[in-house]
Amino acid sequence: MERTELEKIRLEKIERMRAEGIDPYPTTAHPTHRAMEAIHLFEEMEKTGDPEEKIEVTLAGRIRANRPMGKIVFIHIEDSTGRIQLFFRVNNIGQDGLKRIKEDFDLGDFIEATGTLFRTKTGEISVLVDSFRMLAKAVTPLPAAKDEVVDGQVIRHAGLTDSETRYRQRYADLAVNPDVxxxxxxxxxxxxxxxxxxxxxxxxxxxxxxxxxxxxxxxxxxxxxxxxxxxxxxxxxxxxxxxxxxxxxxxxxxxxxxxxxxxxxxxxxxxxxxxxxxxxxxxxxxxxxxxxxxxxxxxxxxxxxxxxxxxxxxxxxxxxxxxxKRLELRQGLIETTGIDINQHPTADSLEAAMKAKNYPFKPGSARGKLIDALIGDYLEPTLLxxxxxxxxxxxxxxxxxxxxxxxxxxxxxxxxxxxxxxxxxxxxxxxxxxxxxxxxxxxxxxxxxxxxxxxxxxxxxxxxxxxxxxxxxxxxxxxxxxxxxxxxxxxxxxxxxxxxxxxxx
RNA sequence: GGGCGCGUAGCUCAAUGGUAGAGCAGUGGCCUUUUAAGCCAUUGGUUCAGGGUUCGAGCCCCUGCGCGCUCACCA
Missing domain, CATH: 3.30.930.10 (Bira Bifunctional Protein; Domain 2)
Structure with a gap:
């Protein structure tokens, strides 16, 4: 299989991880919640629970956005319920953990992360991560797409739009286009x-x-x-x-x-x-x-x-x-074509009437076929x-x-x-x-x-x-x-x- | 099957017949509350394939392949 430059870089990461004793494709994951469940859990706690209570969760999902900022990293993961942000901080995961999250993980990889739920300064419910691990490394990068959230609406910038690629690689289409x-x-x-x-x-x-x-x-x-x-x-x-x-x-x-x-x-x-x-x-x-x-x-x-x-x-x-609405076929055709099919009991007669009005038809068709042509050409488009x-x-x-x-x-x-x-x-x-x-x-x-x-x-x-x-x-x-x-x-x-x-x- | 249009970097798109570019992604660096993060630097091309015209083709011509629209077909 031919590999692109981007894929070769990721294959090298896989080799490096294996050499360091990390399995890039472990057999199991143990998430305690799905993304939306975790968010709802936190909202529920804010409404009725003790605000000092620490809610620990383990989440699993695919990395869809990655924003490293020096000694902290913000990552959005996605499962079929939605997205949730993971917050990695050197204070919680250590220098080695920081190196891991920045060097081993790419967009499209599957990750499992354990930590406590909290709100960031900007108010987004996130997980303050204590530990994490690779669930499955992606070799081929997903088609680049950045999502901007404006008034709750997700605006996608430069996603995958080529229809041929979308249909042939539906897996990629589904992975990056939530509307699909x-x-x-x-x-x-x-x-x-x-x-x-x-x-x-x-x-x-x-x-x-x-x-x-x-x-x-x-x-x-x-x-x-x-x-x-x-x-x-x-x-x-x-x-x-x-x-x-x-x-x-x-x-x-x-x-x-x-x-x-x-x-x-x-x-x-x-x-x-x-x-x-x-x-x-x-x-x-x-x-x-x-x-x-x-x-x-x-x-x-x-x-x-x-x-x-x-x-x-x-x-x-x-x-x-x-x-x-109920519309008799005969009446509908009278209204849209001016032809009363009851006055044309034979194919020849109907054909002559259609010819007189310059309606297209296939010569020699059976009467029903002619009527069908009239429906398709003149009546059907009006039935909104x-x-x-x-x-x-x-x-x-x-x-x-x-x-x-x-x-x-x-x-x-x-x-x-x-x-x-x-x-x-x-x-x-x-x-x-x-x-x-x-x-x-x-x-x-x-x-x-x-x-x-x-x-x-x-x-x-x-x-x-x-x-x-x-x-x-x-x-x-x-x-x-x-x-x-x-x-x-x-x-x-x-x-x-x-x-x-x-x-x- | 016919007609018209399209095919350029991983993705989205530029490029009068005259050195193939941009944004994102990637790579290296800076950055402890970001969210299309930002800043600096940088890699990346069989321009769908094959032929032709030309001093020179991503661009013009021909053939093929694929996709889109449309017509035909489809009780």
Missing amino acids: RKIFQVRAGTVRALREYLDNLDFLEVETPILQPIYGGAAARPFVTQHNQLKQELYLRISFELYLKRLIVGGIDRVYEIGRDFRNEGVSYKHNPEFTQLELYMAYADYHQIMELTENMLAYVCDNVLGTRTIQFRGNTINLSPPW EPTFLYDYPRDISPLAKSKPGDPTTVERFEGFVAGMELCNAFTELNDPLDQEQRFIEMGRDYESEDEERHPMDEDYLRAMSYGMPPTGGFGMGVDRLVMLLTNQQTIREVLLFPHLRKVEE
């Missing part, structure tokens, strides 16, 4: 809140196959892999849908899964090849009830994770309190406030139940926030004969687009044949929800290790 850690705390809290909400409604969380012999439940190209011994082709799942509805048939009448989906498609600010999805299915519910569940669930997440239902996203202030867009064309919704009395439309909705699609839900198609017909239609209408076609799933049809109760289903991109909650403009910022091209080292 915060995003993943919100992410964890979001998933936890979703689980809590559904568990409280008596949903059962399950795990279904990721490696599937037949993929389905969405129109996407799958990743293909191979089972060596079985000599069988397998697909990484593109959705959970078909398995979860089998469970509804089996009597698990409230069921959900949170997990990874894989789609072999383009990467963009809102697409990653693998992403986290929440899907839920609720028997005896229809899509209206799922709308209510959705808005209540997201309000619950906001309350528990952010403590507010008002979020900032791309300069918009958005309130996620129920009820969300939380909105359920409902009643979708049948031919782009092969797993959704038809609307009574309207054979071209299904009971489906998508939820939009800040102009971004967040979730997709419908009254599930539970008529096995209709479902078979849909698979056949898909095969015919999308014949040319082989890779997007729904493969016929005979076993799924058999499950339907056993009888599935009326059911509402719902799917949501968890990454996109986290983007909204953390005001991040790209999915990569809410993934710890986003997909990047391989690079030759």
